[in-house]
Amino acid sequence: MKIKFKKKRLRINLIFGMVWLILGILSIVTDEDLRWTDYGYLIIGILYLGHYLYDLTYQYLTIENGTIQKNGLYGFGKKIILEEINWIKKFAGDYTLKTEQNELKINTELIDKDSLNELNKILAELNLPSKKTPFTNNV
Template sequence: MKIRFKKKRLRVNLILGIVWIALGTLSIVTDDKIRWTEYGYLVIGILYIGHYLYDLKNQYLTIENGTIRKNGLYGYWKKINLNEINWIKKFAGDYTLKTEQKELKINTELIDKNSLTELNRILAELNLPPEKTPFANNV
């Protein structure tokens, strides 16, 4: 199961990529003397488009086979087992899932509304003591 990004976040990356590519193309086409720095616009645009495509395919979180994984394009993904979670903290709308050795922060501002409902359901089903979960009153 994938916990999806908000569509707004995905659209912003796509639009920024298109704008940077358009600026790069315009600066290369209109200049008589092409400088190597003008290709930087194109590189930035391609990186934004790549980020958009990665996020579109992989989304924010993946929950499968008893694990939750935070996906990241630049190698900052983390993975923890759901059955090893012993504490869920909620602060400023964000969740911090803690195990004995690892910690995973989830920014709920990035998550689509329907996916956030599904994530809350999954986290509420974890067998945690009421003092170690914000979902104790919701079960």
């Protein structure tokens, strides 16, 4: 199951990528003296478009085979096993899932509303004492 980004975040990366690409193309076409910054615009545009495509494909979180993985471009993804979670903290709308060795922070502001409901349902189903979870175990 994939926990999706908000569409607004995806669109912003797409728009930034297109704007930087257009600026790069315009600067290369209109300038007689090419500078390295002209190519920098193109590189930034390609990076934004790559980020958009990565986020569109992999989304924010992947929950499968008893694990939850935060998908991150450039190798910044993190993965923990759901059964090993012994504490869920909720602070300022964000979740921190803690195990004995690791912790995973989830920014709920980035998550689509329907996906957030699914995530809440999955986290509420974990067998944790009521003092260690913001969810009620009455699911």
